[in-house]
Amino acid sequence: GKRIDVSKKGAPPRTNLLAHPTKAFVLQAVQRNGATPATLILTDIRTGKTIQTFPDSSQTSPLCFSPDGSLVVGKESASRGKTPFLLLWNVETGKLLHRMPGEPAYRTRTAGFSPDNQFLFVETIDVISIFEVKTGTTLHGIPILSPRGHTPQSPVCFSPDSQQMSIGNTLGKCQIRTLLTNKTLHTLVEKKASRPTSPPNSGIY
Numbered sequence: 001g002k003r004i005d006v007s008k009k010g011a012p013p014r015t016n017l018l019a020h021p022t023k024a025f026v027l028q029a030v031q032r033n034g035a036t037p038a039t040l041i042l043t044d045i046r047t048g049k050t051i052q053t054f055p056d057s058s059q060t061s062p063l064c065f066s067p068d069g070s071l072v073v074g075k076e077s078a079s080r081g082k083t084p085f086l087l088l089w090n091v092e093t094g095k096l097l098h099r100m101p102g103e104p105a106y107r108t109r110t111a112g113f114s115p116d117n118q119f120l121f122v123e124t125i126d127v128i129s130i131f132e133v134k135t136g137t138t139l140h141g142i143p144i145l146s147p148r149g150h151t152p153q154s155p156v157c158f159s160p161d162s163q164q165m166s167i168g169n170t171l172g173k174c175q176i177r178t179l180l181t182n183k184t185l186h187t188l189v190e191k192k193a194s195r196p197t198s199p200p201n202s203g204i205y
Contacts, residue, residue: 018062020091022069025051027062040074042091052094060087063122066113071097071133073120075108086111086122088136098136102129114162119179121156121165128156128167130179140182142167 018027024045040062042052060074063086072091076084086102089095102108103124111122113133120131123144130140155168164185168174172190177183 018065018072020069021065021067027065027072029061040072052091054087054089054094054096056096056099057087057089063108063111064113065091066117066133067115068117071113071117073111073122075102075111086131088120088133100131100136101138110156112156112158114158114165114179115160116162118162119158121158123156130165130182139180142177142182 020026020042025042026045027040027042030039030041040054040057040060041050042054043049044051054072054074057074060076063073063075065072070091072089074087074089076087084102086100087096088098088100090097102122107124109123109125111120113120118133119139120133122129122131126144128142128144129138130142131137132139155166157166158179159165163179164176165179166174166176174188174190175184176186176188178185
């Protein structure tokens with residue numbers, strides 16, 4: 001319960017903290033003049049020491065680490081006349097591995113890696129994109145279906161062997177799909193409720 005301040009005295013304000021999954025590190029979007037994030041910095045929360053600084057991360061917010069903490073992806077903020085990208089780095093070296101086509105940060109909701117670090121999903125307001133981590137290429141774009149007037153939400157979960165994924169939606173359906181071919185194997189339907197409810201907690205466990 002002890003409070004730890006990882007920022008140095010006189011340093012610019014830091015927000016958008018993302019905890020490392022295996023080490024006592026946090027990734028922070030360092031802001032300048034209270035404006036958009038300037039760069040991403042990995043900090044040891046025990047000492048406040050900077051572990052890694054990620055290049056080409058101007059106006060980028062941290063999104064998620066891979067399960068083993070070796071990779072991290074960030075989302076660029078929207079700016080006039082600029083196409084936003086998803087940026088993928090190697091955590092140990094700080095090397096930028098891929099710039100993947102994305103959407104403005106305000107449209108990007110969640111993201112996650114498959115258990116084997118081979119695939120990445122990124123959910124925006126209206127589509128779920130599946131990327132191959134090794135090449136940074138987009139494998140699939142899966143539209144999100146939602147009743148009119150409802151905020152699209154599609155819980156995504158990978159199978160332990162990273163061969164399949166489940167995608168749920170506010171229509172009360174959950175699809176089981178193959179990752180490589182995007183083939184629908186099964187469609188599970190939630191029992192109809194008397195009125196619209198929140199999305200089912202669907203997934204493969």
